[in-house]
Amino acid sequence: MGSAATDKLLPESGKEEEEEEEKQLGKRLWVESKKLWIVAGPATLTRASMFGVFIISQAFTGHLGNTEMAALSVVFQLLTRFSIGILMGMSSGLETLCGQAYGAKQYHMLGIYLQRSWLVETAVFLLLIPIFIFSAPIFRLLGQTEEISLMANVISLWYIPIIFSYVFLYTLQMYLQTQSKNMIITWLSAVTLILHGFCSWILVDKLGLGIPGVMISMNIASWVPIVGQLIFVFYGGCPQTWTGFSLHAFAELWPVFKLSISSGVMLCLELWYNSMLILFTGHTQDAQIIIDALSICLNINGWELMFSFGFLAAASVRVSNELGRGSAKAAIFAIKVVVATSITVEAVLWILVLAFRHIVSYIFSSSVEVADEFSDLSLLLAFTLILNSIQPVLSGVAVGAGWQVIVAYVNIICYYCIGLPIGLLLYYVGHLDVKGIWIGMIIGTFIQTFVLLYYVYKTDWDKQVAIAKERVNRWVLPAPDEKENDSSI
Structure with a gap:
């Protein structure tokens, strides 16, 4: 009897263990999914907002003329994507450093890594400036007409401050999202998109500034989220990871440079391939x-x-x-x-x-x-x-x-x-x-x-x-x- 009773209970015990394991797995999936979407959701919306800024600019430029439209597209597809590939790729090196340091609870290192990345990427940005200043010969070499090349050169000069903004935009994104604090980026991106549409309407349609109006609005749209993120970081948004500016940021720049460059090459090879x-x-x-x-x-x-x-x-x-x-x-x-x-x-x-x-x-x-x-x-x-x-x-x-x-x-x-x-x-x-x-x-x-x-x-x-x-x-x-x-x- 006792043996039969024990045999009868064994399957039930095994079933309870399986149910418990399923509950634990379900709980782990739920917790991990929440952590995933805390990063993936804002990151997706932020990139959609950035893409939206270009779409709005393209729409307003299209009403100015075919030459202006073609010139903006050429600058964006060639020079800007080239620069984005380098700077965003280099910023992914910061993501490696900040993510691992945050997991190891070395929170104070995140701010130092951020400052080092600013120094390294600013140096790379300075090397990119001549490409934008002398872009007309580049476009002619690539087969563009004289009219489009000259207009593209004008747009390229307006783009220089925007490219510089990417030094801070991508590094701040990587810094904040490794701490799962990127909702601030999402809200600022949404505000920027609305602001860009309003500014473009005022400057282009109402004031008739043409291409300068479009580019002024794009510059505003590029720097507003950065100013907002810097205020968030500097004034208490990241108390554990931002402890102020440090001279240590000027040390160990070569390893950061090597990791950043390898990251930039990795991403550029993918973007250029497409x-x-x-x-x-x-x-x-x-x-x-x-x-x-x-x-x-x-x-x-x-x-x-x-x-x-x-x-x-x-x-x-x-x-x-x-x-x-x-x-x-x-x-x-x-x-x-x-x-x-x-x-x-x-x-x-x-x-x-x-x-x-x-x-x-x-x-x-x-x-x-x-x-x-x-x-x-x-x-x-x-x-x-x-x-x-x-x-x-x-x-x-x-x-x-x-x-x-x-x-x-x-x-x-x-x-x-x-x-x-x-x-x-x-x-x-x-x-x-x-x-x-x-x-x-x-x-x-x-x-x-x-x-x-x-x-x-x-x-x-x-x-x-x-x-x-x-x-x-x-x-x-x-x-x-x-x-x-x-x-x-």
């Missing part, structure tokens, strides 16, 4: 129709990338925080949750694109030819969206762990030694035009994603914890209160 489609589209037959259809694809992909960059930021923050805290298992769990969440969101977009591929283009164009071309390209767009659900997350993991140099090499091989040559082969030999280039790019991105997935899977995360601890300890300085205690002794 610009290849635009470069080759103008040489195809029926270029105007293809350009219009491709522009719709790139607009959809651009808005979708807002989510991807949000998940990239979330992956970076969560991984760097957990490595700095010393928890390899938590870092692995965070990666799984971010990847699963990103795939779920992107899968919804993937289904929508395929389901409405015959309708979506009419939002942007009334041309039947453009609609047919878009429908033809939509399958490639769908594959791109799926890859965007994984690849940026893995880049975020790389930033969080400090693998920027490794990923830069992977990007060079997969993108430029495999993907681009295959695309050119399909373009010239296979006569697939833009689709050939795009297929090659997808192949390169797929291989890069597979390599990074394998690398993440094979990584010894306990070893990564030790590396993160060594990095934090190597650069750590005594906290201000510790110095006071030492001096009193």
Whole structure:
């Protein structure tokens, strides 16, 4: 009897344990998802706001004339994206340092890392200035007309203060989001977007200032959020991590420079790779129709990338925080949750694109030819969206762990030694035009994603914890209160 009773109870006990494990897993998923969206939500909205500022500027410029519109687009697509790639990429090096230091509770180091990044990126910005001052010859060399080149040169000069603002914009974003304090960025971005629309209306439509009016409004929109973030940081928003300006910021600049440059190269290789489609589209037959259809694809992909960059930021923050805290298992769990969440969101977009591929283009164009071309390209767009659900997350993991140099090499091989040559082969030999280039790019991105997935899977995360601890300890300085205690002794 006793034995039978015991046998009967054993399955129930096992079932209770399974239920308890499921509850614990559900609780962990809920907690991790909240941490993820605290970073990903504001990061997504912030980038959408920044993209919105350019869209508003483009709309007002379009009413001034075709030359002004073309000049603004050329400056943005070539010079500005080039600069953004460098400065935003370099700022991701700060994300590695701040994220791991915050996880290790070395809070006072975040402010010092921030100041060091300001110094390093300001030096790089000074090297970029001549490109904007003498941009007209560059545009002529790239085949632009004299009229567009001269107008683009005028816009480029107005862009110099905006480019300088990126030194502070991206570093402050990385600094704040590693502490999960980026809601202030979101609110300021929303205010900036509204302010930019109002200022553009006053300066362009009411005062008739033309291009200077658009650029003055863009400069205001660039600096308002920075001033707001600096006030937040300096006046009590980050009491643990901002302890004032320090002369220590001028020390250890070379290691920061190396990490920042490797981060910049990693991101630039990705941004420039995605610009290849635009470069080759103008040489195809029926270029105007293809350009219009491709522009719709790139607009959809651009808005979708807002989510991807949000998940990239979330992956970076969560991984760097957990490595700095010393928890390899938590870092692995965070990666799984971010990847699963990103795939779920992107899968919804993937289904929508395929389901409405015959309708979506009419939002942007009334041309039947453009609609047919878009429908033809939509399958490639769908594959791109799926890859965007994984690849940026893995880049975020790389930033969080400090693998920027490794990923830069992977990007060079997969993108430029495999993907681009295959695309050119399909373009010239296979006569697939833009689709050939795009297929090659997808192949390169797929291989890069597979390599990074394998690398993440094979990584010894306990070893990564030790590396993160060594990095934090190597650069750590005594906290201000510790110095006071030492001096009193």
